[in-house]
Amino acid sequence: MAFTKNIKAFLNDTGDIAGFAGQFFSTGIKPRFEVLELLNQCYIIGYKSLPLIGLTGFIMGLVLTMQLRPSLVAYGVESQLPVMVGIAIVREIGPVITALIFAGKIASSIGAELGSMKVTEQIDAMEVSGTNPFKYLVATRTVATTLMLPVLTVLGDAIALFGAYIGVNIRSATSFYLFFIQVFRSLSFGDVLPAFFKTFFFGFAVGIVGCYKGYTSSKGTRGVGSSANSAVVLSSVVIFFIDLLAVQLTDLLGLN
Amino acid sequence: MKTQTATENNVIVIEKLCKHFGDHTVLQDFALSVKKEENVVVLGKSGSGKSVLIKCIIGLLKPDSGNIKVFGQNVPDMSHEVLDQVRARIGFLFQGNALYDSMTVRENLEFPLRRHWIAASQNEVEALVMEALENVGLAHTVDLMPEELSGGMLKRVALARTMILKPEVILYDEPTTGLDPVTAREIDKLILKLQDKYHTSSIIITHDMNCVKNTADRVALLLDGRCYAQGTYTDFEHSTDPNIHQFFE
Numbered sequence: 001m002a003f004t005k006n007i008k009a010f011l012n013d014t015g016d017i018a019g020f021a022g023q024f025f026s027t028g029i030k031p032r033f034e035v036l037e038l039l040n041q042c043y044i045i046g047y048k049s050l051p052l053i054g055l056t057g058f059i060m061g062l063v064l065t066m067q068l069r070p071s072l073v074a075y076g077v078e079s080q081l082p083v084m085v086g087i088a089i090v091r092e093i094g095p096v097i098t099a100l101i102f103a104g105k106i107a108s109s110i111g112a113e114l115g116s117m118k119v120t121e122q123i124d125a126m127e128v129s130g131t132n133p134f135k136y137l138v139a140t141r142t143v144a145t146t147l148m149l150p151v152l153t154v155l156g157d158a159i160a161l162f163g164a165y166i167g168v169n170i171r172s173a174t175s176f177y178l179f180f181i182q183v184f185r186s187l188s189f190g191d192v193l194p195a196f197f198k199t200f201f202f203g204f205a206v207g208i209v210g211c212y213k214g215y216t217s218s219k220g221t222r223g224v225g226s227s228a229n230s231a232v233v234l235s236s237v238v239i240f241f242i243d244l245l246a247v248q249l250t251d252l253l254g255l256n
Numbered sequence: 257m258k259t260q261t262a263t264e265n266n267v268i269v270i271e272k273l274c275k276h277f278g279d280h281t282v283l284q285d286f287a288l289s290v291k292k293e294e295n296v297v298v299l300g301k302s303g304s305g306k307s308v309l310i311k312c313i314i315g316l317l318k319p320d321s322g323n324i325k326v327f328g329q330n331v332p333d334m335s336h337e338v339l340d341q342v343r344a345r346i347g348f349l350f351q352g353n354a355l356y357d358s359m360t361v362r363e364n365l366e367f368p369l370r371r372h373w374i375a376a377s378q379n380e381v382e383a384l385v386m387e388a389l390e391n392v393g394l395a396h397t398v399d400l401m402p403e404e405l406s407g408g409m410l411k412r413v414a415l416a417r418t419m420i421l422k423p424e425v426i427l428y429d430e431p432t433t434g435l436d437p438v439t440a441r442e443i444d445k446l447i448l449k450l451q452d453k454y455h456t457s458s459i460i461i462t463h464d465m466n467c468v469k470n471t472a473d474r475v476a477l478l479l480d481g482r483c484y485a486q487g488t489y490t491d492f493e494h495s496t497d498p499n500i501h502q503f504f505e
Contacts, residue, residue: 116357124316125354129368130340 013234020138020212027132028139037140045106045141046148050155056101057156061089061163069171082174085164086183087191094157095195096243099202102149103235107210110141111231114214115224123215138215142207149203150196190255198246202239209235265291266325267425267457268313273322274481275308282308283319284481290425290457295447297460297468299492299503300478306461307351309478310427313459314348315339326425344372347423347456351430353414355402362398365389365417372421388416391453392446408439412446419450426451428460432467444470465503468492 065085072078114137117123126133165179213231217223268290275283282305290296300306311317313324315331324331326342334342355364365385369376376384389395392412402410411431418426431447432440444467451458460471468475468489475492477484479499485492492500 113358120352120357121350121354122356124311125348125350125356126367127316128314128343128346128348130343130371131367132336 016216017209017212017234020215021208023134024139024142024208028135028142032135034136034140037136038143041140041144042148045144046151049102049105049148049152052105053098053101053152053156054159056097057094057158057160058163060093060097061085061160061165062167063163064088064093064160065164065167066170069167078172081168082164082179082182083186085167086161086186089157089160089164090187091191091195092243094160095153095199095202096239098153098156099149099199099206099239100236102145102152102203103206103239104232106145107206107213107231107235108228110145110207110210111213111217112224112228114138114211115217115227116214118215118217119220119224134215138208138211141211142204145207145210146200146203149206150199153196153199190250194246194250194255198242201242201246205238205242206235209238267292267327268459269323269325270309270313271323271325273309273312273324274320275305275312275317276320281481283312283322286322286478286481286483288459288476288483288486290459292457293451293455295451295458295460295471295473297462297472297475298478299463299468299475300461301463304478305481306478307429310348310429310459310461314343314346314427340372344421345424347418347421347426349414349418349426349428349431351433353402353410355410355414355417357402359402360398361389361394361400361402361405361413364402364413365420368417368421384420388420389413391419391450392416408435408442411435411439411443415443415446415450419454422454424456426456426458428458428462430462430464431460432462432464437466440464440467441470443467447471463503 065081068084068088069078069081072081072084114123117137123133123137126136161180161183165174165176168174168179210231213227213234217227266289268288270286270288273283273286274281286309288296288298298306298309308317312319313326313331315334319332322332327345329338329342331339331342355361356367359367362385365388366381369381369384385398386395389398392415394409394412394416397405397409397413402413405413415431428447432443435443447458447460448471450456458471460467462468472489474486475489476486477492477500479485485495485497485500487495493504495501
């Protein structure tokens with residue numbers, strides 16, 4: 001019974017989020033544009049997330065290298081470690097881990113902020129002040145997450161590769177130049193571009209889910225907490241679904 | 257008890273207003289009018305639909321049926337653009353103040369100005385912000401964050417923000433709820449002072465009888481979704497109707 005109820009709630013949520021996303025395209029990105037608020041959100045969502053993305057990226061690159069080394073040594077292809085790590089980070093792990101960390105930080109923050117604004121009637125106050133709250137709050141945040149996540153992913157990948165370079169040098173000596181030459185020679189546009197483009201969709205998902213959860217938050221502090229929590233869970237699940245679709249699509253297009 | 261009819265002197269005329277939430281009827285054929293420079297207090301128990309009423313007037317909620325004519329225009333029929341123009345002439349004081357907690361007091365007051373008066377220069381905006389804060393005696397809080405203010409100060413700043421566009425009509429949603437009696441009386445005095453200064457008309461939603469006594473030109477009792485009775489505070493005070501009398505016990 002509870003399972004059926006959960007499935008029903010999930011399907012209802014999915015339908016409502018699709019409607020919310022539709023509203024974003026029908027009204028959210030039409031003039032008048034809230035350019036100043038968009039820039040402010042890009043600063044908060046992008047620039048202020050950089051230390052966290054950088055730190056996790058560095059650790060991810062370092063740990064991945066250290067974990068891969070024994071297997072490669074066993075097969076006698078330790079020299080291929082930069083290639084292996086480079087492809088893994090750029091094609092899959094970098095975008096997905098960055099998106100998940102980003103969802104954890106930003107979707108919860110947007111969900112809690114908008115939920116709190118909803119509960120304390122700040123969204124109504126905004127509407128009374130002649131402002132379309134959907135444009136001011138939802139459109140700006142969603143556009144900011146859509147634009148900032150690809151940038152953060154590129155930076156996160158670069159820092160992860162630097163972490164991998166440190167990881168390689170823990171057990172052996174490889175020059176910075178040699179490491180990155182090996183990484184870049186192994187990568188093609190077919191590796192980089194699909195991985196880069198899917199991060200726009202990841203960013204959009206984080207923004208729209210976070211905004212939806214906050215904007216439709218129920219009354220009370222419990223409702224705000226629940227919005228923040230479900231924004232992270234749902235956006236993380238959506239990221240995996242988009243990743244699955246993206247991999248299938250690139251496979252169909254022969255880009256894998 | 258009097259029955260109000262629509263006249264040219266009315267700034268707000270509400271006729272046969274109905275609003276339901278699911279099976280729950282909140283407003284049923286509600287009627288009320290507000291004259292120029294008149295303070296009408298809508299009295300009612302908690303959950304009687306008072307807040308729903310003023311949210312319908314400002315267009316935050318759409319009624320199921322009925323007319324809400326503000327300055328002669330029917331709110332439910334307005335386009336978003338027209339509604340925004342009308343909203344610039346109406347102030348709304350929220351029950352919980354609804355100050356933007358990520359903005360300073362100055363930014364909170366500037367927000368509606370920037371939205372409605374896009375062409376205003378920085379000097380004009382600054383002068384209006386300071387005038388609004390001086391009206392409520394809080395000019396020194398201009399650079400503070402809302403979290404640094406007390407409950408009474410928050411209410412005053414919210415009132416300053418409500419008044420900053422010099423609205424012709426102000427809707428107060430329980431302006432004294434949650435305040436101590438002394439601060440509540442100060443807010444009552446401010447409401448009267450600002451009305452006297454800017455010649456505004458008001459609808460004040462409350463169940464605070466001291467607020468009713470201090471501010472009301474006319475009182476309307478909202479009961480079972482209808483305007484059950486209207487009259488002056490004195491009429492209500494001397495009423496033997498148990499539905500009215502219970503507010504004075």
